[in-house]
Amino acid sequence: MKRITLKVGSGVLTENNTIAKQRMLNLVSFIVNLKSFYEVILVSSGAVSSGYTALKLDRKKHISKKVLAAVGQPILMSNYKALFDIYDMDTSQVLMTEEDFDSVAHIEIFRQIIDSQIEHDILPIVNENDITTISEQVFGDNDQLSAHVAHHSDSDMLVILSDIDGYYDKNPNEHDNAVMFKLVKEIPKAELEKPDSSTHEFATGGIVTKLKAAQFMLDKGREMFLCNGYDLTSAKEFLIDGEHNKGTLFSR
Ligand code: ADP
Secondary structure: OEEEEEEEOHHHHEEOOEEOHHHHHHHHHHHHHHOOOEEEEEEEOOHHHHHHHHOOOOOOOHHHHHHHHHHHHHHHHHHHHHHHHHOOOEEEEEEEOHHHHOOHHHHHHHHHHHHHHHHOOEEEEEEEOOOOOOHHHOOOOHHHHHHHHHHHOOOOEEEEEEOOOOOEOOOOOOOOOOOEOOEEOOOOHHHHOOOOOOOOOOOOOOHHHHHHHHHHHHHOOOEEEEEEOOOOHHHHHHHHHOOOOOOEEEOO
């Protein structure tokens, strides 16, 4: 069975300072469906935004953001647990930092933990552990974390569920005539050096971090698919029906 790592952004999971329960349920039932076809690992953002649903601290302040993440991680996980329980699916919490991928020994432990969970039919839910870490130890965005998770767990593909339908020749929120790329074989170096362009107050990525994740996957001989996480139709068509209608595939 092929293995995929699925990454979902904060925007999909929260709305107006609450957990977007219907979207989360759609995601959960999609993952349950996917598990008949793939081994699945989920990388989920949303700890800070979940924390903000309970506690209104200034998330621009470094320590407040960490407090929000500490408060929000169990809120996020208990929401996932309640929804996966409907389908009788076991989940786990795997918190990682950049340092956890910087030695062969660490990577080996990570791989074995993921393999063992999948063997026992547990869905690993990975997030960045940015609570006590200093900035050098964290990825800062889950796009790059998810690329590392995908590679080191030997996933065939990374699927990023975003607030956008795919990768365009220019920002589609600013240009009506932006055209989506269906297949990207190479990413121009200049695109990888552009500043962050995230659209949500809790997002830390933007398109550039997604392109960096895609570049990492391409360099490792793996693929990435970027598609909409609010409406999972294109993800379902691509991953389950084998039809590529919308969404961008990064592949050599
Ligand atoms: P997420 O919450 O899924 O991580 P982000 O807001 O961080 O999403 O990143 C996606 C956003 O990047 C899009 O909503 C869009 O506004 C912006 N963006 C900038 N340039 C592009 C582009 N060329 N193609 C697609 N999206 C782009």
